[in-house]
Amino acid sequence: MVRRRFIDFFKEGYEHQDVSSERRPASTVLQSNFVDSYFDLTIKIMVIMDWLATRCPQASYAMKIDSDMYINLKNLLSLLLAPNTPRENYITGYLMWNQDVIRNKKSKYYISEHHVAKHVIKKWLEDHNIEILDLWSGNSSDPSPIENMWCCSAHDRDLKCHIKTGFVLLVALTLSFSVIFFVYDFSFNPVKDRHAWFNLVNKTHKSYNVVTEGLSGKRFVWNCATNQQIIQTITTQKHHISVHHHVAHPSNYHFLLDEPDKCRQWDPFLVFVVPVAPHQVEARNAIRSTWGNESSVQGKAVLTLFLVGLTGGPEAQQKLEEESRQHRDLVQSNFVDSYFNLTIKTMVIMDWLATRCPQASYAMKVDSDMYINVENLLNLLLAPNTPRENYITGYLMWDQNVIRNKKSKYYVSEELYPASKYPTYVLGVGYVFSNDLPKKVVDASKDMKPFNIEDAYMGTCLKRLGIKPSRAPDPSQFQTYMKDSKGHDLSKVITTIARSPKQIIEFWQKVKRHK
Structure with missing residues (x-):
């Protein structure tokens, strides 16, 4: 059985009433409580992951898909039902290799070096024994210009999975969540120890930090963070000490x-x-x-x-x-x-x-x-x-x-x-x-x-x-x-x-x- 589920988010004013009326006949709309904007897409992904983990753990596979995409379900099911398609620790789609982190502050893709160094994601993949391989050559250096690609964990190198351009299969919660931890910067808790390291969770939108209704204490969005203390860590290079400021502190912005x-x-x-x-x-x-x-x-x-x-x-x-x-x-x-x-x-x-x-x-x-x-x-x-x-x-x-x-x-x-x-x-x-x-x-x-x-x-x-x-x-x-x-x-x-x-x-x- 294939089940479609669309996710939407809270918008200011009374627009949510339209979402509520849409949901009643369709029963396919989910809504979470923060402002829906381009710069909140990372939050959106994590809420999707949280919903899948807590509301639908029985599903074998899931797919995060944008609203402007055409999906050939028959071809997708053929891929997923293939005997050599992994049942765990599996994610595939249109792969991106060797992408430079954008340092131009005028770009909407800008991320500062302080928040995400160039080697971070590569190092995480290495630490977790995961490689991304070219479909035909099976080597992890440069990608070939073809659009059909595959990926798998390092111990299953003989695995090959074929998928059309644009398919993004997001099931590996640990993978996504850990990578996201380098892109967020929120805090709802006071500083208790100025010299203790906490999780660095920085959401950068053109290096923009965002707080939505989290500042009011509405916690649904943050269920996936398991109520940890999340405090921004800023390192003062001159003295090599860490200083922790909450998300509303102006030192987080420029x-x-x-x-x-x-x-x-x-x-x-x-x-x-x-x-x-x-x-x-x-x-x-x-x-x-x-x-x-x-x-x-x-x-x-x-x-x-x-x-x-x-x-x-x-x-x-x-x-x-x-x-x-x-x-x-x-x-x-x-x-x-x-x-x-x-x-x-x-x-x-x-x-x-x-x-x-x-x-x-x-x-x-x-x-x-x-x-x-x-x-x-x-x-x-x-x-x-x-x-x-x-x-x-x-x-x-x-x-x-x-x-x-x-x-x-x-x-x-x-x-x-x-x-x-x-x-x-x-x-x-x-x-x-x-x-x-x-x-x-x-x-x-x-x-x-x-x-x-x-x-x-x-x-x-x-x-x-x-x-x-x-x-x-x-x-x-x-x-x-x-x-x-x-x-x-x-x-x-x-x-x-x-x-x-x-x-x-x-x-x-x-x-x-x-x-």
């Missing part, structure tokens, strides 16, 4: 687009950093044409920058680079840009401020759908009783329960955050802070378990530092949604959420008209 000299040139008093999705050009342009264009307020220099993650494709990346050349206000880091990676995004912002802009007096992390009254904000920051250090304020969140409902996007497991309530934190839509905090927060986060509620995570880091968020002199200046924006006096607020880029422009124009 900037693809950067403005490293911007603060030296501007010497800003206040820096706005806006985390925004790469495709949200309209939101960026709305800010550029309104409050983000206010470069000098009350004699103080103000700088606005946008931080994005990966674009998801070369065409989108090219457009982003063109936008960067035009405006010189984009910073891009190499993580997958998704809702579930907001903690990473925030920590990368903190790292940029600490390393690229330490001379600024204050900074503000502000969402792309926010209207900011910069004049009112400067009045607050220039007030004589506003602290110059260890200061953060905004819309304060007190006594907030941790969400344990696994169906909620705000879910955080007890393993990641055992307390039932969060410490007081500032709502992530917009908080302003003295610029001594970014370095302190990044340092404090090294040993803090990350989870996907970025503003609450900031609160836990601040608690670790012994810093309490400050109540604004007039808390009503930090607004969320306004029930009646027409009747509301925008001239008195510092922040409020706009429902669209167009509304940001409307708010700004309204305030300017009444000055």
Whole structure:
């Protein structure tokens, strides 16, 4: 019996409802809980392997096959039923020999030498007594140009298996899983011993590390890791010691687009950093044409920058680079840009401020759908009783329960955050802070378990530092949604959420008209 099974993955928003309705009549759709993207294909493979190992161990063979492939089942069954086809430790398909690891950082196939040295996979094959042989010559040097190939374990050299181009038979769980261990870099556990070596599991997407719903503690994807502690290992060559940082720590990432000299040139008093999705050009342009264009307020220099993650494709990346050349206000880091990676995004912002802009007096992390009254904000920051250090304020969140409902996007497991309530934190839509905090927060986060509620995570880091968020002199200046924006006096607020880029422009124009 041949059984077809298709696998799909969680996508943001409500698209999963369509998958659910598709599954009911077909009963062939599997779904797992992380963002489906090109850069998550390795996760996808491991979930397939986990499903086969735990849900279908009785099958003799399995095949991982892409959705754009034609399969001749009759020919495939002829191969598998042949008397000389191995029943164990067997995998075949279109073989790839002597493939160079891509070191070009602009390529989507880029993998850094730190994560995967050139000899790693070859050495693993040798250690496990596995060779890949040419179909006709039976020797393991260079491949012949033919498309029909075979492979087997070293002790069965007389074995020959024939298969058409494109067949990839993935049954050897140990083979796949061990190789994958050189391509992943995730952590859901704190550092307990800074000098102990753990499994190096680094998922590199154009050297991009990715966290999906794993940061919330949803563990299905990670069943195949058998609940091991998985902590990234970074070796400091100068001192030859290993330092372990979790997946949200900014040392795991690097900037693809950067403005490293911007603060030296501007010497800003206040820096706005806006985390925004790469495709949200309209939101960026709305800010550029309104409050983000206010470069000098009350004699103080103000700088606005946008931080994005990966674009998801070369065409989108090219457009982003063109936008960067035009405006010189984009910073891009190499993580997958998704809702579930907001903690990473925030920590990368903190790292940029600490390393690229330490001379600024204050900074503000502000969402792309926010209207900011910069004049009112400067009045607050220039007030004589506003602290110059260890200061953060905004819309304060007190006594907030941790969400344990696994169906909620705000879910955080007890393993990641055992307390039932969060410490007081500032709502992530917009908080302003003295610029001594970014370095302190990044340092404090090294040993803090990350989870996907970025503003609450900031609160836990601040608690670790012994810093309490400050109540604004007039808390009503930090607004969320306004029930009646027409009747509301925008001239008195510092922040409020706009429902669209167009509304940001409307708010700004309204305030300017009444000055």
